[in-house]
Amino acid sequence: MERVLDVSLDELRSTRTSVKWRRWPQDVVPAWVAEMDARPCPAVVEAVTAAMTRGDTGYTWVQPYAEAASTFAKDRWGWSFDPARVRSAPDVMIGILDVLRVLTGAGDAVVVSSPVYNAFYGFIEGYGRRVVEAPLDESFRLDPAALDRAFGEATREGRRAAYLLCNPHNPTGTVHTAAELTALAALAHDHGVRVVADEIHAPLVLPGATFTPYATVPGGERAVTLFSASKAWNLAGLKCALAIPGGEADDVMRAIPEVATHGASHVAAIAHTAALTDGCAWLDELVRELDENRHHLARRLAAQAPGVAYRPPEATYLAWLDLRASGLGDDPAAALVRSARVGLSSGPEFGTQGRGFARLNFATAPEVLDIVLDRLVGGLSGGEGAALRPASGVSTSAIPPSR
Incomplete structure (x- = not known):
């Protein structure tokens, strides 16, 4: 190679x-x-070149991408999900916003564990939600006490709230363990907080660490995961992402308008499918x-x-x-x-x-x-x-x- x-x-x-x-x-x-x-990645170059050559540049058909992601997730992480339940999004952050619009209203809180991906702040606040921070601990791990306090603040007076999980964590590179994610799920359940998981960096887990999809831990069934091949295969300019509901999150998916899927790129879906399948x-x-x-x-x-x-x-x-x-x-x-x-x-x-x-x-x-x-x-x-x-x-x- x-x-x-x-x-x-x-x-x-x-x-x-x-x-x-x-x-x-x-x-x-x-x-x-x-x-x-x-x-x-040669497989991506070949797939995109072939699509352009044959004029396959229409509107997005996401099913092959969802199937490729499902196979990849099962092979790499033991995570099985039904591709038929998956929705496309223009990119991970736009998909996150579509979910947050369902889970929260204007003025409601979205909890994040800082330091965290800088775009979280701008997107959350730009769409009329407020950020509540639950800082990581000194070892850059999820801090249950900080989460408990932040969830309590976010849901004060009966307000709805969501937690935006970065898994693996950007910028620290922390890979949250199954035990840490299980503890997070329990706290979220206790406070009535719904979790949205950004797992765009999941394929980039380095030797010595094990990635755990949030949807696979007890309590993760009510979450929605956003995933894309863009980060691992360097395809940021080819925009397409997947919104993957947990086993008990179809309520969220039903509430997202079908038009929210229209911004994803068909050529990007072809590229991402090739990456996951042959890359x-x-x-x-x-x-x-x-x-x-x-x-x-x-x-x-x-x-x-x-x-x-x-x-x-x-x-x-x-x-x-x-x-x-x-x-x-x-x-x-x-x-x-x-x-x-x-x-x-x-x-x-x-x-x-x-x-x-x-x-x-x-x-x-x-x-x-x-x-x-x-x-x-x-x-x-x-x-x-x-x-x-x-x-x-x-x-x-x-x-x-x-x-």
Whole structure:
């Protein structure tokens, strides 16, 4: 199997036109948004090319995608669900909103466990709901006491509430255990809170951890899960997701208007189906390379930036860096893009527990990751020249001068 993460910085600069590579000037090396610098999965390329060639570009027929996801889930996680009960959505966040509109009303609360995916806040508040935080504990695990308090606050005076679960967790890379999810389900039941599970990162669980679909734990039957192949196969620009009801969640699905499914892309559904059906070897190679990168990142930070606290994630390709000791303030990413010309995700965007943190995307070639780390280490040491000194064997020919 050929390497997946082997695209050079020169090639990335010249061929990638996505937001990751266009947000900042050319002298900033981006390592922020959850988009991989990966070679495409051949099965996806073949399927999309064939669809375009034959003119198969009409409206979405989601059944093959749902069937492929069901087979994938059963093979990988032992999760069986009926594809006929699955609905399509334009993407995971839009699908989440469709479910939240059913479960909550204007002014009702949606509980999240911060630090958590930054888009949760904007989508929840933008649709007239309020966010209540139930922070993770110091080990980035679900905190039952915090959940109990937040659920109580959210349902005060008999108001309806939902809990938006990120499983695996973004940005920390935590893989919630079956016991933790079972405890969550019990608390949600006690407070009358319905759970919506975002499991978009589920295929990206790394060696040493085991993914548990929320719908498979006792009490998970009343939840709706949102899933997509987009994150694991780097298909963010090909939008299609699946809303998968638990065994006792058909009430929610019936209440979602049929027109809510109309925004999903047919070509995206074809691409995602090919990924889940014929792209598993590509995924396995990607996971192997991500495992290498997360540990390489740990070794370099321990040796060259010991003041940065970092736990290698159990899943995803995202590193949650504790930079509170750096002296760079609440938003170290903002300081580093100026001083080191490296682009990380801003920690405070992930909730109140994100102050002093930054998120680093390590889904890139080892050589590019070393360039990112050279700049990060240099920026933390306070030297502009240090930010541009390469690791051993890494060329600087593709790095524009720092400003």
